[in-house]
Amino acid sequence: xxxxxxxxxxxxRRAILSLLVSSQQSVGAIERQLRMPQxxxxxxxxxxxxxxxVESTVDAQRRFYRLKPERFQEVDAxxxxxxxxxxxxxxxxxxxxxxxxxxxxxxxxxxxxxxxKTK
Amino acid sequence: xxxxxxxxxxxxRRAILSLLVSSQQSVGAIERQLRMPQxxxxxxxxxxxxxxxVESTVDAQRRFYRLKPERFQEVDAxxxxxxxxxxxxxxxxxxxxxxxxxxxxxxxxxxxxxxxKTK
DNA sequence: AACGCATATACTTGTCAAGGTATATATTGG
DNA sequence: CCAATATATACCTTGACAAGTATATGCGTT
Numbered sequence: 001x002x003x004x005x006x007x008x009x010x011x012x013r014r015a016i017l018s019l020l021v022s023s024q025q026s027v028g029a030i031e032r033q034l035r036m037p038q039x040x041x042x043x044x045x046x047x048x049x050x051x052x053x054v055e056s057t058v059d060a061q062r063r064f065y066r067l068k069p070e071r072f073q074e075v076d077a078x079x080x081x082x083x084x085x086x087x088x089x090x091x092x093x094x095x096x097x098x099x100x101x102x103x104x105x106x107x108x109x110x111x112x113x114x115x116x117k118t119k
Numbered sequence: 120x121x122x123x124x125x126x127x128x129x130x131x132r133r134a135i136l137s138l139l140v141s142s143q144q145s146v147g148a149i150e151r152q153l154r155m156p157q158x159x160x161x162x163x164x165x166x167x168x169x170x171x172x173v174e175s176t177v178d179a180q181r182r183f184y185r186l187k188p189e190r191f192q193e194v195d196a197x198x199x200x201x202x203x204x205x206x207x208x209x210x211x212x213x214x215x216x217x218x219x220x221x222x223x224x225x226x227x228x229x230x231x232x233x234x235x236k237t238k
Numbered sequence: 239a240a241c242g243c244a245t246a247t248a249c250t251t252g253t254c255a256a257g258g259t260a261t262a263t264a265t266t267g268g
Numbered sequence: 269c270c271a272a273t274a275t276a277t278a279c280c281t282t283g284a285c286a287a288g289t290a291t292a293t294g295c296g297t298t
Contacts, residue, residue: 180264
């Protein structure tokens, strides 16, 4: 399995990771929220732990899992060159900002301004 | 295959994408630089194109492939909540600053000082 | 000790995707 | 039109991995 990317390629694993963003969770809690069978959850957690995405602590018969940042930062690092690339693409950047539309400041932005240059 | 993550889970595909960061490339160029059989290259390029990571233009019998930013931004977007999480982790932040080393005070850091608090 | 709850692991099976090899398609030059 | 180059596609085989089901392990309560 190896790589960070293979780990997060699995949808259920991404779901679990997303759950853990808010706070640590027990296996049972994950199981219920994601409506997936317990062995599935345990197995994915095993993979995630071995890969360093999460860590666990024991509380009686419960195990609580929480996120660890490092591996995510790897993904972030991988993106760097591409990010450089796409911010060179002025058009793309603009489109992106448009999509996020409600940019914080400057509430006087009337509906959907589009100052495009039609390159 | 579907998801962005499944696409970039494949090492050869990531290699191809990395190659294309610098500039557009023909299939043959990729083939030679990455030392992989031509059908392999073509097949991965097909996947990447269908997934919207690259686009191609024709030049005689050559096809040039180049990056498209959108799907990368999806990955970036997925990272957002986790990024928020890990910048909350003071320790991680500290480690990060440590790595950039030239923190303001105390330039007398001998070799590899680690002033950790063993939380 | 026995039971019950929470979680982990073993084993089997089906699916899917990547690689290899061969072949097809397209374009250029003679 | 023929040959050569560049790229795409078809087909087959293999391996990996996720799901399902069953069972094991660990801990706390009585």
